[in-house]
Amino acid sequence: xxxxxxxxxxxxxxxxxxxxxxxxxxxxxxxxxxxxxxxxxxxxxxxxxxxxxxxxxxxxxxxxxxxxxxxxxxxxxxxxxxxxxxxxxxxxxxxxxxxxxxxxxxxxxxxxxxxxxxxxxxxxxxxxxxxxxxxxxxxxxxxxxxxxxxxxxxxxxxxxxxxxxxxxxxxxxxxxxxxxxxxxxxxxxxxxxxxxxxxxxxxxxxxxxxxxxxxxxxxxxxxxxxxxxxxxxxxxxxxxxxxxxxxxxxxxxxxxxxxxxxxxxxxxxxxxxxxxxxxxxxxxxxxxxxxxxxxxxxxxxxxxxxxxxxxxxxxxxxxxxxxxxxxxxxxxxxxxxxxxxxxxxxxxxxxxxxxxxxxxxxxxxxxxxxxxxxxxxxxxxxxxxxxxxxxxxxxxxxxxxxxxxxxxxxxxxxxxxxxxxxxxxxxxxxxxxxxxxxxxxxxxxxxxxxxxxxxxxxxxxxxxxxxxxxxxxxxxxxxxxxxxxxxxxxxxxxxxxxxxxxxxxxxxxxxxxxxxxxxxxxxxxxxxxxxxxxxxxxxxxxxxxxxxxxxxxxxxxxxxxxxxxxxxxxxxxxxxxxxxxxxxxxxxxxxxxxxxxxxxxxxxxxxxxxxxxxxxxxxxxxxxxxxxxxxxxxxxx
Amino acid sequence: xxxxxxxxxxxxxxxxxxxxxxxxxxxxxxxxxxxxxxxxxxxxxxxxxxxxxxxxxxxxxxxxxxxxxxxxxxxxxxxxxxxxxxxxxxxxxxxxxxxxxxxxxxxxxxxxxxxxxxxxxxxxxxxxxxxxxxxxxxxxxxxxxxxxxxxxxxxxxxxxxxxxxxxxxxxxxxxxxxxxxxxxxxxxxxxxxxxxxxxxxxxxxxxxxxxxxxxxxxxxxxxxxxxxxxxxxxxxxxxxxxxxxxxxxxxxxxxxxxxxxxxxxxxxxxxxxxxxxxxxxxxx
Numbered sequence: 001x002x003x004x005x006x007x008x009x010x011x012x013x014x015x016x017x018x019x020x021x022x023x024x025x026x027x028x029x030x031x032x033x034x035x036x037x038x039x040x041x042x043x044x045x046x047x048x049x050x051x052x053x054x055x056x057x058x059x060x061x062x063x064x065x066x067x068x069x070x071x072x073x074x075x076x077x078x079x080x081x082x083x084x085x086x087x088x089x090x091x092x093x094x095x096x097x098x099x100x101x102x103x104x105x106x107x108x109x110x111x112x113x114x115x116x117x118x119x120x121x122x123x124x125x126x127x128x129x130x131x132x133x134x135x136x137x138x139x140x141x142x143x144x145x146x147x148x149x150x151x152x153x154x155x156x157x158x159x160x161x162x163x164x165x166x167x168x169x170x171x172x173x174x175x176x177x178x179x180x181x182x183x184x185x186x187x188x189x190x191x192x193x194x195x196x197x198x199x200x201x202x203x204x205x206x207x208x209x210x211x212x213x214x215x216x217x218x219x220x221x222x223x224x225x226x227x228x229x230x231x232x233x234x235x236x237x238x239x240x241x242x243x244x245x246x247x248x249x250x251x252x253x254x255x256x257x258x259x260x261x262x263x264x265x266x267x268x269x270x271x272x273x274x275x276x277x278x279x280x281x282x283x284x285x286x287x288x289x290x291x292x293x294x295x296x297x298x299x300x301x302x303x304x305x306x307x308x309x310x311x312x313x314x315x316x317x318x319x320x321x322x323x324x325x326x327x328x329x330x331x332x333x334x335x336x337x338x339x340x341x342x343x344x345x346x347x348x349x350x351x352x353x354x355x356x357x358x359x360x361x362x363x364x365x366x367x368x369x370x371x372x373x374x375x376x377x378x379x380x381x382x383x384x385x386x387x388x389x390x391x392x393x394x395x396x397x398x399x400x401x402x403x404x405x406x407x408x409x410x411x412x413x414x415x416x417x418x419x420x421x422x423x424x425x426x427x428x429x430x431x432x433x434x435x436x437x438x439x440x441x442x443x444x445x446x447x448x449x450x451x452x453x454x455x456x457x458x459x460x461x462x463x464x465x466x467x468x469x470x471x472x473x474x475x476x477x478x479x480x481x482x483x484x485x486x487x488x489x490x491x492x493x494x495x496x497x498x499x500x501x502x503x504x505x506x507x508x509x510x511x512x513x514x515x516x517x518x519x520x521x522x523x524x525x526x527x528x529x530x531x532x533x534x535x536x537x538x539x540x541x542x543x544x545x546x547x548x549x550x551x552x553x554x555x556x557x558x559x560x561x562x563x564x565x566x567x568x569x570x571x572x573x574x575x576x577x578x579x580x581x582x583x584x585x586x587x588x589x590x591x592x593x594x595x596x597x598x599x600x601x602x603x604x605x606x607x608x609x610x611x612x613x614x615x616x617x618x619x620x621x622x623x624x625x626x627x628x629x630x631x632x633x634x635x636x637x
Numbered sequence: 638x639x640x641x642x643x644x645x646x647x648x649x650x651x652x653x654x655x656x657x658x659x660x661x662x663x664x665x666x667x668x669x670x671x672x673x674x675x676x677x678x679x680x681x682x683x684x685x686x687x688x689x690x691x692x693x694x695x696x697x698x699x700x701x702x703x704x705x706x707x708x709x710x711x712x713x714x715x716x717x718x719x720x721x722x723x724x725x726x727x728x729x730x731x732x733x734x735x736x737x738x739x740x741x742x743x744x745x746x747x748x749x750x751x752x753x754x755x756x757x758x759x760x761x762x763x764x765x766x767x768x769x770x771x772x773x774x775x776x777x778x779x780x781x782x783x784x785x786x787x788x789x790x791x792x793x794x795x796x797x798x799x800x801x802x803x804x805x806x807x808x809x810x811x812x813x814x815x816x817x818x819x820x821x822x823x824x825x826x827x828x829x830x831x832x833x834x835x836x837x838x839x840x841x842x843x844x845x846x847x848x849x850x851x852x853x854x855x856x857x858x859x860x861x862x863x864x865x866x867x868x869x870x871x872x873x874x875x876x877x878x879x880x881x882x883x884x885x886x887x888x889x890x891x892x893x894x895x896x897x898x899x900x901x902x903x904x905x906x907x908x909x910x911x912x913x914x915x916x917x918x919x920x921x
Contacts, residue, residue, distance in 0.1 A: 041904070050824040051840065077896065084770060085835065100838050183892070189833075450839070454824075469821035500823050505842025505864035569789065570865045 011165025055104035057365035074373035111227035204326020264335025327403030340613035363441030363630025366420020377448030441483025463575030536569035
């Protein structure tokens, strides 16, 4: 071993990368930034305003290596412009625009080799400091471009190549990312939250997390993104997040997604490193850093699975679960309980009983995970998951992930959904207000529709409150919003929920409001039940003898990809009192709102490109879009 | 866009050692035979590279690597190096769509960095601003009052009720307080001041917003429809969209102008390169 390296390695006298050393030895930034960080809202019960903000917490641009490889040319500017409502030229050369702008956006490019390709863009001086960068530059200047690139290709093995492990270089890419986020952040109008994706998938099982910062560039620039190259173990990610918070005074949270592609590992209560059952420390860290789960996105919906919830007639929505993200392992039945949100919420009650803290105490959002810089979720205006899935007569045939092992493990375009969005009950459209609402879980996820749903839980509600236009403001002090905790009931008290749902003003009417309850019994077993709370046309749709509300029917003409709002209701309110409340049992309640059936993006494609002879008759041409709220938990003393 | 399917696997994955995977996919048993490598057979981990590895490790773990860990870092590096060189020797980097795409992408970026962007004059920026009003204009803003009537509550009476309420409101009846008339619409107040168009789209939908724009000002009119029912409205003012002065949006205009320059530069860079080649494609 060269003596200099040995000296560094063995004596521990080491110049840590600037990202972390600046926190401890930099010129006074931590204290200043701590003072500058605005405080989290004092009264979380009544923190939200009179509208929900819709956005995407999970978008990739050409800075993500996989997106770049797939042919994404659009970068950060295009992503923000498109999201705020401008028309941009798509990767396939089409004019793309949202019908309505988003209120906020988190660009979450993969941390692994972030912006490798873009490093050349600015002939980055930092790049030239590394021996390889210098070599490349010399070759380029000598007109030997191809040689330069061959050299670069040589370095692009797995893991950090020589270029990327040059922290100064990676820093410049990260700072570019934060700089563009700052440029587009327009408080009150359009918020950008700084973020990235930690892309861990041991053995092909998806454990990805989107990391979202509350802070501005000044704080976020004090670190470099902790990537899966640093560690694939989520506990190391949390340690890094903890480090960030302690050293900058900033705040950060992580949002896991696609448990359905995790081979039963996303909610498996075991340490990744040892395989041992998790302990209270693990539970505390997960509880603290992962207040949300992305339950619906293009690669499937992870609320629950028909095999886990056989009694739930709406459980089979956009299920993508035959394999994992790598297409390496077929699903087996023992995996399901550790892949879906509802089962994880149930398991969380058990774990809380054992460990004293609930590791799976999360709210729910939807997002796109689009890899083309174009966050879109409207079925009739879906710009796809990746460049080759932009609108075209061929896209329905595409294969997003081709399994190296077995074609039956492919993930095909026909399985993708034009999903989803995060609805956030923030006090206003600012970075910190949105983040705070996420942290207190006052959020809901939709399959892409902009229907809004609001929930308050308490002991003293009667249902009359819902008659006032400003009902939420009137009741918030007497209960808790979605994401909140109900403390132990006094003698005779029973929790009730006030729910209001409003259709997407440019979308479909509503079928019904449901409450999903999960609870832990005295034997330590968990249960779930779905309750219909209110529905359209209650005079005609009577609850049947089996307790079920009849189907709302359908106004969809699949062939023409049309529907009419002649069924369903534009708004629904619901008052629900737990009919089987046991004050000694831990429980959670979340609300699900179901829309009337509408055509899917596949139906619109078939119509627009006249593919009646080609597209399979069995493809899903109709679906009932929906929203899921964060739960309200009941905690016995 | 038809790629060899086997390569599509890689698209969804964070950078994988794709040359190695490629070798696996191609099933090149031949590649696995231990042949004497051609060309450079020296693998040297330089001091600079080693320091970089140690620093990366230390940044992650907050401590320097142990002797054993350091050796693992080196082993990993060498393993990658060996495979990459062998893959290159076998020509696995050629005819690989992903490698070709990547090289093209890098070339396009290189062309970006080749020359510093010129500094535009104010006249150039002003011209750019005027050429793209859709990018820089403010949103129209609406100030109005509304009274909502809920069809599900009023049924057959809806139209009649709307007419009666309209008459009452236009009489200037002091008792006719819009906020106490009509039906509640959750989270929507009776009076709105300087509401942007996008805010109205989010709250009422496009049908209502477009109709509101057409209404006369200063008196109660309607009803106009929204997603939720019908509304009587009194528009007090609509501030139209306007192009702001350059000084208010200078940064955005400059950025945008530079983007256009970059694209033009990239195109001409390509044209210059293309000029070195004679191109023949089949004629159909």
